[in-house]
Amino acid sequence: MTDLDVGGKLRAVRQMQGISQRELAKRAGVSNAIISLIEQNRTSPSVGLLKKVLAGVPMSLGDFFAGELTPRRQVFFAADELTEIAGRGGLSYRQVGRDLTGRALQILHERYAPGADTGETLLRHDAEEGAVVIRGRLEVTVGDQRRVLEPGEAYYFDSRLPHRFRNIGEEECEVVSACTPPSF
Template identity: 60%
Template sequence: MEDSFDVGARLRQLRQEKQLSQRELAKRAGVTNSTISLIELNNVSPSVSSLKKILDALPVSISAFFAGDEPNHPSPFYRAAELTEIGDGHLSWRLVAARRPDRRMSVLHERYPPGADTGEEMLEHDGEEGGVIITGEIEITVNGETGLLGPGDAYYFDSRLPHRFRNLGDQECVIVSANTPPTFSDGGEQLHH
């Protein structure tokens, strides 16, 4: 069982494999040298969009970043403590089977605290995504159409359509979702939703 994923050590390992200095990686990613240094020392937890910018500069997908080393015969079962947190510290996105080689979809346990918003800039990326709301309510906008979903309600759409998720309620919203392909690559600064 893992307590938490060591983002700093993994970033350092990948940067050194690519034979890049902190300064060179920072320049390519459009962030400050100190940002790379603080992340590698685990003194700061990068937002999802910052991590995506840095990984795009390597280039390494989010999936490959979190993949690390999985045993040859991974177990089909994952305990709650074994899910890998890939959220930004405010939104929680816990990825199932992050280290499974050749994973062809992403399954996420998502938590949106009251007031959480993926941002005014609509998200767009390759693939499809769907999910079921477990608790709370979430407002989802897809290609200009907005719906308010509650427990048991679900969604499914082409991720290339501009989309946004907002929790306008006063209780946490929990969603179990899946998306494919699992690369989280959108060519932009943010990933998934």
């Protein structure tokens, strides 16, 4: 956990202005005690209060928190932490990672219930994709090619070719796929 240290930052800002806790408190219209407590990180001020305090400097919340870095991106994902992005009609696409903006790769753990189908209207997007079938049987149609893949078999094609997936077996079908870039 990145420690936030609002206190240290506030103290730095205040001392940069060369004013006392009491002076800042008076300007901001809050009690002097709270300035002391905040600077010692003995309390976590509400956003509203911090804004009031910073108005006494004056400084915006944006400036105050500038330099806060985005929390480290998640590297490992439990099975139930994958993000469901399809989840209808026997189709489940569970994506590795929540927000893929700025990322180069989309990885999905796909499950097709028996009879599940991505639909007559063939898919197209400007990317490349591939996958390995883990369990069950998956009928894959790409352009004018069609094949039923068994566990251990795989596919890889240019996503601009129209394509379609169907589980034509009696058993659930499980696939792990990758796509790049994630232009959805």
